[in-house]
Amino acid sequence: MTDIRKTSAERKSGFDTVLIANRGEIALRILRACKDLGLKTIMVCSQADRQASYGALADTSLCIGPASAGKSYLNKDAVLLAARLTGAGAVHPGYGFLSENAAFSEAVEEAGMVFIGPTAQSIANMGDKIAAKSAMIAAGVPCVPGPDSELPDDHASVEAIASKVGYPVIVKAAGGGGGVACAWFPTPASCMNRSRSPVKRLGRPSESQRFTWKSSSSTRAISKSRYSATCMETRSGSATSDCSMQRRHQKVIEEAPAPGIAPDIIGPVAQACVKACLQIGYRGVGTFEFLYEDGGFYFIEMNTRLQVEHPVTEMTSGIDIVQAQIKAAQGIPLDVDQNDIKENGHSFECRINAEDPRRSSRLPARLRR
Amino acid sequence: MTLPSGPGIRVDTHVHAGYKVSPYYDSLIGKLIVHAPSRAEAITVMRAALAETEIEGISTNLPLLCMLFDDEGFAAGGTDIHYLEKWLKQRSAS
Numbered sequence: 001m002t003d004i005r006k007t008s009a010e011r012k013s014g015f016d017t018v019l020i021a022n023r024g025e026i027a028l029r030i031l032r033a034c035k036d037l038g039l040k041t042i043m044v045c046s047q048a049d050r051q052a053s054y055g056a057l058a059d060t061s062l063c064i065g066p067a068s069a070g071k072s073y074l075n076k077d078a079v080l081l082a083a084r085l086t087g088a089g090a091v092h093p094g095y096g097f098l099s100e101n102a103a104f105s106e107a108v109e110e111a112g113m114v115f116i117g118p119t120a121q122s123i124a125n126m127g128d129k130i131a132a133k134s135a136m137i138a139a140g141v142p143c144v145p146g147p148d149s150e151l152p153d154d155h156a157s158v159e160a161i162a163s164k165v166g167y168p169v170i171v172k173a174a175g176g177g178g179g180v181a182c183a184w185f186p187t188p189a190s191c192m193n194r195s196r197s198p199v200k201r202l203g204r205p206s207e208s209q210r211f212t213w214k215s216s217s218s219t220r221a222i223s224k225s226r227y228s229a230t231c232m233e234t235r236s237g238s239a240t241s242d243c244s245m246q247r248r249h250q251k252v253i254e255e256a257p258a259p260g261i262a263p264d265i266i267g268p269v270a271q272a273c274v275k276a277c278l279q280i281g282y283r284g285v286g287t288f289e290f291l292y293e294d295g296g297f298y299f300i301e302m303n304t305r306l307q308v309e310h311p312v313t314e315m316t317s318g319i320d321i322v323q324a325q326i327k328a329a330q331g332i333p334l335d336v337d338q339n340d341i342k343e344n345g346h347s348f349e350c351r352i353n354a355e356d357p358r359r360s361s362r363l364p365a366r367l368r369r
Numbered sequence: 370m371t372l373p374s375g376p377g378i379r380v381d382t383h384v385h386a387g388y389k390v391s392p393y394y395d396s397l398i399g400k401l402i403v404h405a406p407s408r409a410e411a412i413t414v415m416r417a418a419l420a421e422t423e424i425e426g427i428s429t430n431l432p433l434l435c436m437l438f439d440d441e442g443f444a445a446g447g448t449d450i451h452y453l454e455k456w457l458k459q460r461s462a463s
Contacts (some may be wrong), residue, residue, distance in 0.1 A: 025399055026381045048391045054383050096395065110439045252430070252453060253437060257409060259446035291450075308397070311381060317403035338408040346411040347404045350419070352382075353396040 014330065015089025015114055016040055021079045022094030023302040026055045026306070030092050033322035042086045044079060046072035064301050076104050080111060084369045090114035090329060091297070097304040100127060116329040117284050118304045125280065129174045136299045139276035141270065144291060144298040150174065159188060254349045255310035256316045257338045261292060263343075274338055285310075285325045307350070315347035373421035377404045377414050380443055390427055398429070 015042040027043060034041045043058035057062040062082050065072035074097055085090055091108045093099035101118060101125050106120035126132045133148045146165045151158055168186040197216035273288045281338045287303040310321045324334060382399030390398060405411040406407045406449055419435050437443050
């Protein structure tokens, strides 16, 4: 039997049908991008989303399991089966769910379809925050102070490292994304015997018994700034935004460009991000997240997927990031390079959340004036 | 439900009147995006867009978003990642 596994260079790139393995606003956003590119769409949904009207906009829609995400949107086998049954040529994972699941990326490509996202290797490397930091140091991307290796088990050694880095410090689970699996310790006393808390919070002790450190000051202004860098072959691009307005480490408002950060400071960091993408063989859309303090950027992590807040970058750069991502997966070269990207004007995004969906009722059927 | 529209305003959402918000997933029901020549103008556009937005039948964070866009510290720019949580604490204390 021939090996159907394809490397990124020789993988099948031509496709005319995209299966959208997500729900909600991002599923609709991807559907629109596919339609604009003349591609056919397949929408998969759970039983809870069966009545959602956006499903009817797709060429085909398919219910793949019960409401529980683990049995539907996170069920790799169900999504793959739906893709095979409907003859999809590519799978777009959106954000969340299976978007940063290396095994899923690999399974899609082993089945002879295109995963609209990076290779399994890239996802795995960037998902391990320690491996990611080593790769960024190698590419010359400025990183947060602290060791680029896992912490020892005994508390005395942990304390010694924290003191060397300088308080306040942040401890983060190596396998954790975003701000969920990190803890901030302003003083040695606050850190005492609690440095494992981020791993516990992640709830996956078997795969996350490692953590990495970073330090930041709470007294000086720190804004979390990010680069959205799309990269493939030798062309790539990046633009900035700021997502400092956070609640429980989750973003509420995002804006682009990041206020108060001069473009001449950003330039070299943007070039370093592009270089890093090329060095790690990254393909498609990805985001570098940094802490910014007193003129310095410190790499925290790379998100190997489309961001929730991609629209702010689209508004200021004039680039349709979702379309660019799909075209990259089709093997169509990006028509801009880093020097062509000009940020124009200012953009904000507000995330509108239902505050307590468990108590919510249906939205009124009629609009009220 | 009334969603804002006009120059420089974009709404990315899948919800509509009659849509049932599911308790099974992320609570994001939509994203309100604005674009203007400057930061100050973008704040003005966002304030107007938020004021135009009406969502009934469920509780949302719209009041919080409106208050943040009226906050002087936020309007001045350069707020840090602890700003919002401190701001919320102060409000609940007063």
